[in-house]
Amino acid sequence: MQVKSFRDTLKQILDLAQDLLKSEAGTIFLLDNERDELVFEIVNGPKADELKGKRLKIGEGIAGKTAQTGEGQIVTRVKERKDFQSKFDRATGFKTESLLTAPLRIKDRIIGVIELVNKKDGVYTDDDLQILEGFAKSASSILEMALLYERIEQSRKFLYGIIDSIPHPILLLDKEGNIVYQNRALNQLPFREELIKKTTKKRDGGTVECNGKTFTLTKSSFNMRDEVGRMVKYTTLIFVEITDKIMLAELMAQKEVKERFFAGVSHNLKNPLTPIIGLSQILMSPENLPDDVIKEYAMRINQEGKRLGKLVQMFISLSRDDLGNRSWVNIGDMLKRLENGAFSVYVLDEPVEIYANSEDLELALEVLFETLKEKASDFNVSCSSVDSGIQIIIDGLDSNTVQELKRGMEQEFLIDDPFDMSNTNSANLVFFREIVERHGGNIEYNNDGIKIKFFSGMKNNTGKLIEKYV
């Protein structure tokens, strides 16, 4: 007999018994242990629909007695049996003449009763009872298997129910990697096929990028019986979307870096203040100072004041959210203005103009060159237009300078990118990067030097793309 569901198996058993013992009708009752009742589970016969689901107390009626005693019964004339429950006949209009019952067992435990009604060609005999009891006995193992199947199915449904209730996309695979089930959350993803494709070869704990979203992948394996009761290994893949978390973490990191940077800049602001206040205090003291010392102090106060002014200007530029007033700026002219004999500027072709905040850009280049001048003995600056924009190359830096630029606050700690926001040691370099990036440019830094590129595709205040040259 092919394995079927428990109900289908019961139906098949009843049909076979009814055929075998040529009966007009038949019922399989199942025991409801909670309520000590028998339930009309499978009913064959003219009034089957009316009887399904009806109940009978254990010990009540012929079937109830069979369930109680575990012994089959033959009733050739129901009228002669006081314990016959005629209420069902009255209710349905069916006329029960004779009955044959046998208990249904699984592993010696009574699970119900099979009852045949009205033998078509005579009355039930002891042989019939023996046949039915034998038949019921042999059905036991089939029922057991059907019950196991039913439980597997129930477990499977239970598992799928749980999987469906989880808001994260989940994929269930068999050991060959075939999809066994995909939950509701996964089915609702419009890009599910792409996501599933991308998970192959991904390890547990890895991340999957799909359709602009990021998921972490958790894989776990478990064994479950298949439809024929074999233990089979399955794998679940749970996708947890972490796009928001990543964005939040990035925002937090940016915020933290920015806070650190401003703390560093604030510290830098205090440095020129000390000599300004201190030297002016000395000048104001009753001490008689020679004229050349007074002049020297005044010059230093002036220098530090200018330095402070620059830092304040950097602070103001950075605290502004937009680019402020912009105009067409000739980069070549700007670089030559800043040259001042300290380094060489080569403008390779003209005009090289970008739409920029002239004050910010000039200040940024000025503080960059100041930082380089502090560390390098000499360097060259060249400016040219390239395919996609404008390029400034600073080269000729000696290896010590390159190393010095990379030195962070700590003694032996070298930072990869001195232009990075995390470099609180050099507010100048960080300021430079910020201004360049605000103007749609980027900075490449390596041992050969510094390459600054402004692209033609810059945007104006309204976000509209503008042309490279005027």
Next chain:
Amino acid sequence: MKVLIVDDEPSIRYLFSEFLKMKGFDTDEAENGMEGLKKFHKDNYDLLILDIKMGFKHGIEMLEDIRRQGYNTPVIICTAYKHLEEDVRITSSENVEFLAKPVDLQKLWEKIEKLLGLKTNAG
């Protein structure tokens, strides 16, 4: 008396040096803790003025080093970072005074007087 000024800011070293010379001190300068330690071991100093955050070696590390080596030279720590002041207090609070940046020369002088016991009873 001789003071060693350790600060990575040349303008601050210049200011302190000028001020202390005016007060009759000899001064020496170093731009980081590493250089400061070298100078400290070569000469005898009555006072050290250290910036707390410098390249190469911080003032805090330099202070740790000299205290570990058994020197109890008076030290003035200049800092713009309040939390670092706490770190120093844990390392050493004896013969150490703190000065917040930007440094006020009057306050610097008061700390020097206190550490070197220069305050007379006249005032």
